[in-house]
Amino acid sequence: MSLLATQDLTIRFGGHVAVNGVTCAFQPGTLTAIVGPNGAGKTTYFNLISGQLKATAGQVTLDGHDLSGLSASQRTRAGLGRAFQLTNLFPRLTVLENVRLAVQAARGGAHRRGLNLWSIWSDHEGLTLRAHEILEAVAMAPKQEEVVANLPHGDQRKLEVALLMALQPGVFMFDEPTAGMNAAEAPVILDLIRNLKADKSKTILLVEHKMDVVRELADRIIVLHNGTLVADGDPATVIASPIVQEAYLGIAPKEAA
């Protein structure tokens, strides 16, 4: 199980409080969408959870264990999986090589077993097989031999999701996973997320601006505004709330007749 929680999580940049005392728990089997205006602190909140940024105050816990002192890579090994925005791909390797490396890392690479070339070589087939399965799932198998640097943006995003799947984390963090994809391509990623949801042991966090996606996938929505958690609840209620209607969707309040 992967119960993720943040307690009074805060970060200041100079005089600016980008994330301000956010306390929130995320249950396994639940997909929580995080919405809010641009600059509300959504990506910064993700950075604090995944360890890319160090909190000024507050805690991040996973199944009750405090992760606050851990680096980003230690948090990944503890079970936090995050799709970065194109920063963790190896641009000069092929699609297949990228995924195979992630599968290898997930199975425990040389740092755990010692540098045993025999075991790495004998695993090769198994790693490739698993990498193939994942590429099929994200509809990238036809492009497995292409060098990542030459892929269009949308395909690079799919590959990021593939890497995340290879790591098999307990917590999945998605930051606009369908950005740069057209309406025909996005369903592949959305189906994947739906499948993850069906596995009730996974905790899923999703930053997303496309409200149709949020409506369809989210079990719960939290709203950040100026770094503060301002709304939390089931999707219908939160979407109907004045703060979301006005500050986020830009729908003017109905004037009294």
Add this chain to the structure above:
Amino acid sequence: MNENVLTLQGVHTHIGAYHILHGVDLAVPRGKLTMLLGRNGAGKTTTLRTIMGLWRASRGKIEFNGQDVTALPTPQIASMNVAYVPENMGIFADLTVKENMLLAARGARTAQQMDSQRLQWIFKLFPPVEKFWNHPAGKLSGGQKQMLAVSRAIIEPRELLLIDEPSKGLAPAIINNMIDAFAQLKASGVTILLVEQNINFAKRLGDSVAVMDNGIVVHAGSMKQLAEDEELQHSLLGLAL
């Protein structure tokens, strides 16, 4: 004056060993908004970059207002009143928001010399541009950088805007502001060529449309016609608009 601001005839582009554009034919009518649609990897971004001279066309001809610009360097194309918003936004992270805007407002050397009416219009469309005016642009969030990138392109009146996915990463309220802004620019006579995956954008703003696949334009016509023809949408885009 030509009916088309911009035309591409049989344009080929190679990037390293890769042959990306295979003879693009495209006409961008004056004062209209043309949507460039197509799946990922179809060649849309490469087409915009080739128009700007950021990739060199290896064959074919690009004309702007009847003048051959195929071999011109990028700054010269930009100085003909063409603005380009690239996919990666091209924000100068170490400069402030104000300094980023000043670089784009070529007629102004100080903020006071900028067209204040236009600036107020931009502030209203994209409030974070005003809020973070004196902050380093690198500190902006992803969506705020996108707003700045579009603001730079529209701070001065331009004849042609080339914009690569302006709605990416933006909150719905801001997307609505952007749709309004492009409609206003269009009404003032600006020609816009837009790559966009947001179907709402395409339907609300598009006058004409070109659909690309495998490095060529496979369909060109009016947005209205495409919007009404579901069979055509499926065959071209694999989806219903």
